[in-house]
Amino acid sequence: GMQVVLFDLDGVIADTAKYHFLAWKHLSEKIGVTIDEEFNEQLKGISRMESLERILELGQKSDQYSLVEKEKMADDKNELYIELIQTITPEDALPQIPQVLASLKDKEIKIGLASASKNGPLLLDLLGLTEFFDCIVDPTSVVAGKPAPDIFLKGSELLGVQPSQCVGIEDASAGVWAIKDAGMTAIAIGDVINLAHADKVLSSTCELTSNVITQVWHENHK
Numbered sequence: 001g002m003q004v005v006l007f008d009l010d011g012v013i014a015d016t017a018k019y020h021f022l023a024w025k026h027l028s029e030k031i032g033v034t035i036d037e038e039f040n041e042q043l044k045g046i047s048r049m050e051s052l053e054r055i056l057e058l059g060q061k062s063d064q065y066s067l068v069e070k071e072k073m074a075d076d077k078n079e080l081y082i083e084l085i086q087t088i089t090p091e092d093a094l095p096q097i098p099q100v101l102a103s104l105k106d107k108e109i110k111i112g113l114a115s116a117s118k119n120g121p122l123l124l125d126l127l128g129l130t131e132f133f134d135c136i137v138d139p140t141s142v143v144a145g146k147p148a149p150d151i152f153l154k155g156s157e158l159l160g161v162q163p164s165q166c167v168g169i170e171d172a173s174a175g176v177w178a179i180k181d182a183g184m185t186a187i188a189i190g191d192v193i194n195l196a197h198a199d200k201v202l203s204s205t206c207e208l209t210s211n212v213i214t215q216v217w218h219e220n221h222k
C-alpha cells in the first residue's frame with residue numbers, strides 16, 4: 001500500500017510563494033526587470049540560482065553580470081526573503097496541513113519534505129512542524145532540480161520505499177512533472193489548468209485529508 005507522502009513546502013505547507021515573489025520582484029526592479037504573477041508561476045519549484053537566471057533571461061541581461069555578481073544578487077534576494085518570513089508562526093501553516101500530518105503519523109505513514117528550498121528546515125521550525133518529518137531531502141544533495149524527478153526519488157530512497165508506494169504533493173507545474181517522472185502519484189494544489197498533469201488537483205489545502213491522499217493512491221494502483 002501507500003507508505004510515504006512527500007510534501008513540497010512553498011505553496012503547500014505555507015503560503016511562502018508570495019514572499020519568494022516579493023523578494024524577487026524587489027531584486028528585479030533594482031536591475032530594471034519587471035516580473036508579474038504569471039511569470040512567477042514559472043519560478044515555483046525552481047532553485048534560487050535558476051530562478052535568478054530566468055529573471056535575467058526575461059530582461060535579456062543574463063550576460064551582463066558575472067557569476068560573482070549573480071551570486072551576490074541571489075544572496076540579497078535570500079536576505080530579504082529571510083527577513084519577510086520572520087513573521088511566520090505555527091498559525092501560518094496552510095489549512096488542514098497540521099491535521100493531515102498528524103493523521104498520516106497516526107496511520108504510520110512516513111512523511112518527507114521534497115522542497116528545492118535551502119530554507120526548508122528553518123521554515124518547518126518557524127511553523128512548529130519539524131517533528132512530523134521523517135526526512136528532509138537536502139536540495140543541495142541532488143544534481144538536477146524540478147522538473148527532474150531526483151529530489152522525490154531521493155526522498156523515497158532515504159525512507160526505504162519504492163517510488164510506486166509514494167504520493168507527492170505539489171503546487172508547482174515543475175514539481176508535478178518531477179513527481180510523475182519519479183513514478184509516484186501526484187496530488188496538486190492550485191489551478192487545474194496549470195496542473196492538469198497531476199493525478200488529482202485540489203483547489204486548496206482545505207480539501208486535503210489523509211483519506212483523500214490514500215484514495216488517490218488507490219485509484220492509481222487498481
Ligand code: G6P
Pocket residue numbers: 010020043044045046047048051078115116117118119120
Ligand atoms: C522552492 C520555491 C522557489 C524557490 C526555491 C529555492 O522551490 O518554490 O520559489 O526559489 O524553493 O528556495 P530558496 O529558499 O533555497 O531560495
Ligand code: MG
Pocket residue numbers: 008009010011012044045170171172175
Ligand atoms: Mg511549491
